[in-house]
Amino acid sequence: MRKExxxxxxxxxxxxxxxxxxxxYWFNKPEVMxxxxxxxxxxxxxxxxxxxxxxxxxxxxWYTITDLEGNVIGETGLLRMFPxxxxxxxxxxxxxxxxxxKGYGTEVIRIMLDMAFxxxxxxxxxxxxxxxxxxxxxxxxxxGFKKEGILEEAYYYDNEYSDFTMLRILRQEWK
Numbered sequence: 001m002r003k004e005x006x007x008x009x010x011x012x013x014x015x016x017x018x019x020x021x022x023x024x025y026w027f028n029k030p031e032v033m034x035x036x037x038x039x040x041x042x043x044x045x046x047x048x049x050x051x052x053x054x055x056x057x058x059x060x061x062w063y064t065i066t067d068l069e070g071n072v073i074g075e076t077g078l079l080r081m082f083p084x085x086x087x088x089x090x091x092x093x094x095x096x097x098x099x100x101x102k103g104y105g106t107e108v109i110r111i112m113l114d115m116a117f118x119x120x121x122x123x124x125x126x127x128x129x130x131x132x133x134x135x136x137x138x139x140x141x142x143x144g145f146k147k148e149g150i151l152e153e154a155y156y157y158d159n160e161y162s163d164f165t166m167l168r169i170l171r172q173e174w175k
Contacts, residue, residue, distance in 0.1 A: 001061045005115075007107045012063035012076065015055055019064050020047035022072040026095035034157050035133045036093055037164075061115075065094065065108055073099040076108050078116055078125075086123035088116055109143050117171045124170055130155050131163035145169045 005012040024044045026032055033041075055062040055077065062077035074094035081088040090112055094105055116122040127145060129136045141147075145167035153161035 001115075005063070005111055007111055009068065009102075010073070010104050010107050011066045011068065011070070012108065012111060013066060015051045015062050015064045015075070017048050017051060019072055019075075020044045020051060023047040023050075023075070029095065030158075032093075032095045035130060035136065036095075037128075037130055037155060037157075039157075065092075065104065067099075067104075073104060074108075076112055078112060078120070078122075081120065081122075083120070086121060088120070088122050088125055090116070090125050090127045105139060106143065113143075113169065113174050117174055122171065124168055126166060126168045129165045129167065130157075131165045137165060137167075140167050143169070144173055144175070146173075 003014045021044055024042055024047045027036070027038055027042050027047070032038070051062075059081045060077055060079040061081075062075060062079075064072055065074040065076055066072055073096065074092065076090075076092040078088045078090060090109070092105060092108055092112070094100055094108075113125060116125050126148070127140060128151075129140065131137070131150065146169065148166045148168045151164040151166065154164040155162045
């Protein structure tokens, strides 16, 4: 996969160990943990391992999202890629509310879906969302994802159960 992809307002670049500090900070915020389904706190060492080991598997591709000045604003990836079935899962996290609602997420998703459908010949891309995260659900629907199913009370956070909503987009639905 490409080490860097430049968009109009963002850059997707290969993840680096020094990104761990950013992720450890944001991924410990209760709101981010809830929205992303993180079940336990993390630290810089755990995030370094995630970047250097877990995100280097053959069935995934991960990028750190930066603005044009190189400031880290999140991460994205295609994971659980299953080429034989032409399907993969998508993830995107832009945790800082100051970087949300600026069009970064839309641009990242467009780049990642183009990669999935055009470069990797995927037919189907899925994403799972905590059902209480209505902002994310509305965002993915706006992009073109369709609700596929609900895993009832499949997510547990802060002594409360929530449904988990599965969405998908097919190649022919992507513009």
